[in-house]
Amino acid sequence: MHEMALCESIRQIIEEQAGAQGFTRVERVALDVGAFSGVEVEALRFGFDVVMRGSLAETARLEIHQSKGQGWCLPCAREVEIAQRYDACPHCGSYQMQVTGGENLSIRELEVF
Amino acid sequence: MSQTRLIQLEADILGKNNGYAQANCAQFARDGMFVLNLVSSPGSGKTTLLCKTLEALKDTLDLAVIEGDQQTSADADRIRATGVPAIQVNTGKGCHLDAHMVGHAVESLKPAKGSVLLIENVGNLVCPAGFDLGEAHKVAILSVTEGEDKPLKYPDMFAASDLVLLNKVDLLPHLDFDIEEAEANVRRVNPRARVLRVSARSGEGMEAWMQWLKGGAMMASATLPATAPLAAE
Structure with missing residues (x-):
């Protein structure tokens, strides 16, 4: 969707962290990207x-950890894995599902010099 | 080779926008404002629906509009023609409004306390879903000239919306659009969403939408201190 805008946010966070944590170059950026975060x-x-380009993460390696979507099936009363927001429960076929995981989009860690 | 070190962050990438959105939201609550974020694909009839709504309500409510578009001020000009104050935000290369832009727009627009602020987002069913602006509700507008399966194709947006307006229902006799299926698809993605069938052109269903809007405005402004009675001449 708006991946450029997200990358600009990542760059801002890195630049703020560089000031706070005192580093000058980023070697690796690890992201957590959930299945429902809307990110390609x-x-x-x-x-x-x-x-x-032109930032202290110019040569950084990008590592993306993708996580699956999760939902809570009300009839089964348990957590199940779902591929889409509107998927039925893989066990009982019910659509009474609350999305409980997969919306996250965050920087997990930075490896820096 | 110099030594690297690891910084654990767990920083939310949308955190900055969410911070601005929270600030907007707090300001809207303080000022008793009812704020809606209108989202749809291009061509759903969003601006026409908005103009008709403004014309019908401008004598009973304080209204203001923020118009998001990639280019031109054509839409804000259409809104201003109704007599309601409007400000155009051009996102340039951006595909959505963000909370920071909205905060600035509110600063220059200076909407009245207890007013209704309608934010017409960029016509796009993907990106605006991820960017909270501090609004009370997202309202998705889906016209019946689009497909019934749009809620399934763009589930994030329909899951994030509290109200779905099915617009252009006056055209239904001329189309193969299955409105029951469209509503079922909305419910599949978001069981809590209200769905209203409207036509901005014929006026059908518009009363229900405006009642919903007035109800929200009343609730939002209920927290404002009562205005001091005017001194007798």
Whole structure:
């Protein structure tokens, strides 16, 4: 969706952290990307290279940890894995499902000099 | 080779926007404002629906509009023609409004306390879903000239919306659009969403939408201190 804007946020966070934590170069950026975060991983990779040019993360390796979508099935009363927001429960076929995981989009860690 | 070190962050990438959104939201609550974020694909009839709504309500409510578009001020001009103050935000290369832009727009627009602020987002069913602006509700507008399966194709947006307006229902006799299926698809993605069938052109269903809007405005402004009675001449 708006991967360029997200990459700009990542760059801002890195620059703020560089000031706070005192580093001058980033070796690796690890992200957590949930299945329902609306992010296209390939577009994010592309945007990352473009946006990081001229920054202290210019040569950084981008590591993306994708997590699956999770829902709470009300009839089964348990957590199940779902591929789409509107998927039925894989065990009982019910649509009484609350999305409980997969919306996250965060920087997990930075490896820095 | 110099030594690297690891910084554990767990920093939310949308955190900055969410911070601005929270600030907007707090300001809207303090000022008793009812704020809606209108989202749809391009061509759903969003601006026409907005103009008709403003014309019908401008004598009973304080209204203001923020118009988001990639380019041109055409839409804000249409809104201002109704007599309601409007400000255009051009996102340039951006595909959505963010909370920071909205905060600035509110600063220059200076909407009245207890007013209704309608934010017309960029016509796009994808990106605006991820960017909270501090609004009370997202309202998705889906016209019946689009497909019934749009809620399934763009589930994030329909899951984030509290109200769905099915617009252009006056055209239903000429289309193969299955409105029951469209509503079922909305419910599949978001069981809590209200769905209203409207036509901005014929006026059908518009009363229900405006009642919903007035109800929200009343609740939002209920927290404002009562205005001091005017001194007798």
